[in-house]
Structures are given as structure tokens and as C-alpha cells.
Amino acid sequence: MKQIILFFAFLFTVNQSHSQENLPTDYLSKEFHKGRREAFRNLMPANSVAVIFSYPERVFSNDMNYKFHQNPDLYYLSGYKEPDAVLLIFKENQGTGETYNEVFFIRERDPKKETWTGRRLGIEGTKSQLGFTAVYNGRDFKDFPINFKKFDKIIYDKIPTDLNANQTGFDLFGLLQSFKTKAGITTNDNTSLDLFADITNSLREIKTPEEMELMRKTVKLSCIAHNEVMKAVGPQMSENEAEGIHTYIHKRYGAEGEGYNPIVGAGANGCILHYEENNSTKIDNQLLLMDVGSEYHGYSADVTRTIPANGKFTEEQKAIYQLVYDAQEAVFKICKEGTPLIDLNATAKEVLAKGLIKLGIITDPKDVKLYYPHSCSHFLGLDVHDKFTFKGPQSALKENMIITVEPGIYIPAGSKCDKKWWNIGVRIEDDIAIKKDTYENLSADSPRKWQDIEKLAAEKSTFNDMKFPKI
Template sequence: MLRKISFRLLCLLMPAISLAQQTTEYPNDYLSPEFHAGRRAAFREMMPDNAVGVFFASQVRVRNNDVDYQYAQSKNFYYFTGLEEPNSLLLLFKKPVTILGATGTEFIFVQNRNPQQEMWTGKILGVEGVKNKYKIANVFTNDKFTANTLDLSAVDTVLTVYKGENILSKYGSRDQLSRMAGIVDSMITALKKPVGERTTGRIMTALRGIKQPEEIRLLEKAAAMSCEGHNDVMRAVKPGMTEYQAQAIMEYNFKKNGSEYPGYPSINGSSENSCVLHYVTNLRLMKDGDLLLSDCAAEYHGYTADVTRTIPVNGKFTPEQKLIYELVLEAQDSGFAACKPGNPFGAVDAAARRVINRGLIKLGIVANEQEARQYFPHGTSHHLGLDVHDMGPRTLMEGVCLTVEPGIYIPPGSNCDKKWWNIGVRIEDDILITKDGHRNLSASSPRTVAEIEKMAKQKSIFDK
């Protein structure tokens, strides 16, 4: 009954609007072939001598019966190629080698054209398509990759990111990808070649952790789309709506602006659900006096934002909610101040945590800093980029992108005055470290109590 009532509400809220009127114009700005070539060259430069880099595309995963999940490419493979097709393998060498009569330092094996399959699931680029679109010279169909294709006898280290040495276990055995993985795995085992997982991780962290200008532009757009969604939820949310309606409004904004996916499962938790850090059920009917914690962001051309706002469902914070909110806001501002080149990554968390520890003690919610940890149980920051929890260095430097996201969560039954129960607050923004300090990529969504309450009074496109 709850779902039927709420769905009817959503239908009433949905406006009769033109998508052309509502869509923000974003140009065709995928990463260029030159970007990907530059990243491959940077990896080769950092490779040890006599090593080979082995990067597989993601496998196709079955959702149920004969239906697959929507395909999502391996982020490392995408970083180096731009190709978003499965059943592909990239090989990188420090010095030129000869494979299948072609000499070079990079080779890619891709799907063959298949008109029957393309009729059902879309165009496959094939060898010529990959050569033309991504400017990679040595391209072969994946059926050409056999046990005789790659000679590992002269290779000292296989650079890959798979945990353990059994590459095949990553895939199973249902397609060309697993066949190629099995060949590589068998060669490594037979020749007892070391797998340089840590070396690969170190190189990838160094590369992906410092964002190039092209990557920053995509992160800026992902953050802008995310902020549009958060702002519209601030305007639209009302008592009597459900958490999943807030999610629908949020993700509508992402999709209308060109986001291919949400960056991660959308978190929309109200009341006691705001105190569950990764709550994604999003089913509860929201009531007058509730807080709604929305941790939602768009992914754009492979790069994801990560933005959280906490708002009063009725548009007005209660005195207790306001005290907790402004304590988290103060902690976030302290975290921002620590976002300087040269600071250790942990300085951001330390700055935010000092504020929250002091504030919770002052409010009488805890007696000491050790008790405060239960109400702020997570770290303040993580790297951001191709993955929502991305690779990155432990020292802040120009080009690093990270989140600053302190929070306080007081679930029902907590050992404090009941007036604090069901208050969960997280405020999260995406910060780019610059030459002289930092820049907030998600600053276009209000953070202060006054700004949020002001936006809550504005008309939403979903109002009738």
C-alpha cells in the first residue's frame, strides 16, 4: 500500500516539461585518443625493464537467467584505452617487441565484428574501428591471442592488478576474456613468473592520483550535475514523500544532463535511516520533522563525483538538528582548511575530528574523545576520480581530488539524551588540490543552514 500511494504522489509531482528546456548543454568531451596514449606512455616510462603490463577489460556479468548487467568497463583498461567493449586485452612493454608480425610497445586484442550480435546489442568496433577511433596501431581480434602469441620467457615481471597470482579466478570460463586470462595464467604458472601486483598498484596510484586537465574537466561536470540533483531535492522534498522519490528526482537530474550512471548506489536515508552509513534501500515514507541524508552523485564519461547533503524534510531544522548540523559544518570547514599541497592526507581527517570530538563533549552527548568515535566512525576523506574510492597519494599535491565528508550519526537507543536520537548528518564535497590551496568542485549546492532553508522555499520543477 505504501508503494502505491507513493508512486501516485510521484506521478503528481512529475512536471509536464520539455527535456529541451531542462537539459544543460554539455559538449561531446570524451577523453581524447591522445590522452589515453599519454597515459600508456607514462605507464611504460615507470615500468621496470623486462616487464609486461597486462590489463584486461571487465567481464560481462549475468544479472539473472539470460539478462546481463549493464556493462561497466575496468577503470584501468578505460584509463589506458578509452574502449568500453568487453573481451579485450591490452599488453604494454617497456621496449619494442614483435607479436603476430607487428613490432611495437603496445598491443590490444579486441572483439571481432559480429553483425548478428550487433543487431541485438549495438555496434562492435572491431580492429579497424579501434584503430581509427583510439589511434592504437597494433590491434588484433581476440581469437588471435593463443598460447604462442605472447613469449614470457624473456619477461622478468608481469605487471597486473589482480590479487594473488591466479588471473583466471577473476573471470570464470564463459567467454574470450576468460580464455585469454587462462592462457596468461597458465604461462605465468608454467614459467614461474612473478606477478608485480604491488609495483602495478604503485604506478597506477601515481598516475591516477594526479588528475590531468582533461580529467578535471570531467570531474567538474560530474560535480555540477550532482549539485543540480541535490538542489532540486532541497526544493522538492516534502513530508509524505518517500526516500525513493527523492532518489528519483536526484537521478533524473543526473540523466537529463548526460550522466551515464550514478557514481554509486544512491543513499537517501531519513530519520533513523540517516544513521546508516551506506543505506540504499530508500523505501521509507518521510515525515514532518525528519532529516534526509542524500549521498548521491553522477558519473560522467567514467569519472564520478561524490556529494552529500543533509536537509530537513519540512524545510526547517529543529534546534537539535541545527546544533548537530552546524557542528558537522564547522568540522568540514576545518577539513577544507587542511586541504593544502604538502599536507599529509590524514591531516584533513585530524582537523575535522578535533572539531567533532570537542563539539560532542560540549553538547554532553559523549564524555570523551573515545566515545565520540562511535558517532563519527568513518574517515573524513578518500580520493576521487574514475572510482568513487579512487587511487591516490598519501600526501596532498596539486591535481589530487578528494572528498571532505565529516559526519555525526546518533541512532535510536544511543547512550545520550533522546532528543538527539535519529539525527544523522553528513556533509560531503569534492575538493581539488591546487598549486596554492584547494577548490571546491561541488560548491554550487548550499551547505549552510540558512542557505538550505532558503532553497527549500524555492519552487521546484516537480511542484504542481
């Protein structure tokens, strides 16, 4: 027992005397986050306050939580990556004497807990690393002198309703309770949701140069992962292992993880749009559809490649693949500022319908939706399905937006067409930065032409030579 106590005493000392070393140096800067708060404030109406909470922690199993993921809006506005926090942004300066226009209530430092669950930034760290001036511990929110009732508008997002208080009472649940009491919110008053969404949508849909740099990085390293799997994959490999190569490479390049659950599906599984089991033990001589993208410092890539496990497309696979490729090329051509958002999918659909008719798979162009049931594009950034403004048919692409272009064709077994097409599922997805008169394909590092994929598949991968003991 004494040894154990000594051990913890040792950890405690280490924790107290050393801040963390060898951290990544390319996080978003505090100036970035400050700039985003200023932009947010500019869009707020007069005499208003915005209240932005961290995401809740969620149970994985018994006393283990899922790895915490910050609310992307709070991360965007602050850079803070811990739970149990609330940020207040005021339109006008508050207080007398030393005035302030933002206050941040964060998770209190607790050396004992930090020994178990990791370092906390605390008040000092939030001031020095994230550039805030008015920072308090969460416990101080309850009695902090803010008269919410004096504001014409309180701007906040959806409030989670399924949380329980922990022992401290100063966690997210406690902060939410204090907010509701202070602001006099008795029901789930959602009147400010539209305004919160309008502001965050209009900011986040346009990427700043700093964000663009992180987007380039997350997409680039995801392409490296796709390319390595193209080389490594074979009929004997499992879906799970193919996924593992992706996730290994993401981490190898410093990504925190994936922006969404990877979809790695062979043959029939490739025809299931959000297939996430990835548990087929043998890919066999089938097509492998991989929709996998890393999350790097909060920013998600979203790249899909479809490859033949044995390195060669069959004639039927090639025909479908080429059709999806052509649809993607047609959409790329209109990727520039001013193109109405609704034109993207209309273009993809038209090419796919014509092609499916030509191949004899459908006769009525309307039936394209049987084999192409989703849409062509979404915004990309801190969320894989990122925030954007849609105000009807006039909403158009703008410079520095990032969208995906991802047509696909999925022909499950039993479809009303020649059997030779069954179990072919193809999606090609790239991440596109919109410019004034053109576009930039951020995922151009991973081959899209079937000829280029076959060429790369013929190369050997480092992973082919890895040997592990049998179990």
C-alpha cells in the same frame, strides 16, 4: 515468421550501413589515453610487460547481465568500454621491422550479435577512434607470438577466478586462460600486484586537465540534482522518489549513471552509513541524508547533503548540522599541497569531539568515534574511492589531487545521550581539488550552510507540478 526474418534483415542492414550518430563529443581524447599509456610505460621496470584485462560481465537475472562497467584502469589507458579485451603494454619496442610497444586484443565485431546487444567498436573503430595501431580480435591472442617468459617482470592486476567460458571461448575467460598458459602461471601468482598498484595509484591520484574538466562536470551536475531535490522534497515524498529525481537529472545532463549506489535515508536511516534500500515510503518531518553522485564519462562525483524534509531544521538538528559544517570548514583550511593525509581526519575528529562535548553528548573526546565512526576523506576520480599512494604518515596532498571532505555525526535511537538527539544523522560531503597553496570546492554550487539550505528549500521545483496517473 517471414516478417520476423525481414525485420531482422532490416536491422542488419541498418547496422551495417550506419555508424552511431549524435554521440557525446566530450569523451576523453585518444591523445589523453595515449599519454597515460606513455606515463605508465615510463614507470615500468626494464624488460617488462603489463597485461590489463577488461572487467567481467556479471549476471543480473537469467540471461540478463548487469549493465557492463569497464575496468577503470583499462578505460584510463585505452578509452575502450567493452568487455572481453586485454591490453598489453611493453616497456621496450617488440618485434623486428615494424616494431610495436603495445598490442590490444578486443571484442570481435559480429553483426548478428550487434543487432541484439549493441554496436561494437571492432578493430577498425579501435584504431580510428582510440588511436591504437596494433589491434587484434580476442581470438588471435591465443596464438599471438609473445614469449612472456623472456620478460623479467610481468605486471598484472588481480585475476578473477570465478568465470566460466561462453560458447566462443574468446571471451574474458578464454583470454585469461591463454594468458596463464602463455605466461606459465599455474597458481594465482600475485607477486606483480604491488607493482601494478604502485604504477596505477601514482598515475591516477593526480588528475590531468582533461580529467579535471570531466570531474568539474560530473560534480556540477550532481549539485544541480541535490539542489532540485532540496526544492522538491516534502514530508510526503518517499526516499525512492527523491533518489529518482537525482538520477533523472544526472541522465538529463548526459551522465551514464551513478558512481555508486545512492544513499538516500530519512531519520533513523540517515544514521546507517551505507544505507542503500532507500525504500521508506514517507520521509516525514525528518532529516534526509543524501549521498548521491553521478558518473560522467567514467568520472564519479561524491556529494552528500543533509536537509530537513519540511524545509526547517529543528534546534537540535541545527546544532549537529553546524558542528559537522564547522568540522568541514576546519578541514578545508588545510586542503593544500603538502598537508599530510592523516591530518585531514585528525582535524575533523578534533572539532567534532570538542563540539559533542560542548553539546553534552559525550564527555570523553575518545567517544567521538561512537557518533563519527568513519573517516573524513578519500580520493575521487574514475573510482568513487579512487586509487592513491599511501606510504605512511609522510604521504601528503599534492596539486591536482581530488579528495572528498565528509565529516558526519550519526546518533541512532538508543544512544547514551539525551533522547532529543536521537535519529539525527548528518553528513556534509564536498569534492575538493587540491592546489599549491589552497583548494577549490568543485561542489560549491550546492549550498552547505543551513541558512542557505532553508532558503533554497523554500523555492518551488519543477517536480512539484508534475502529475501522473494513480495506480
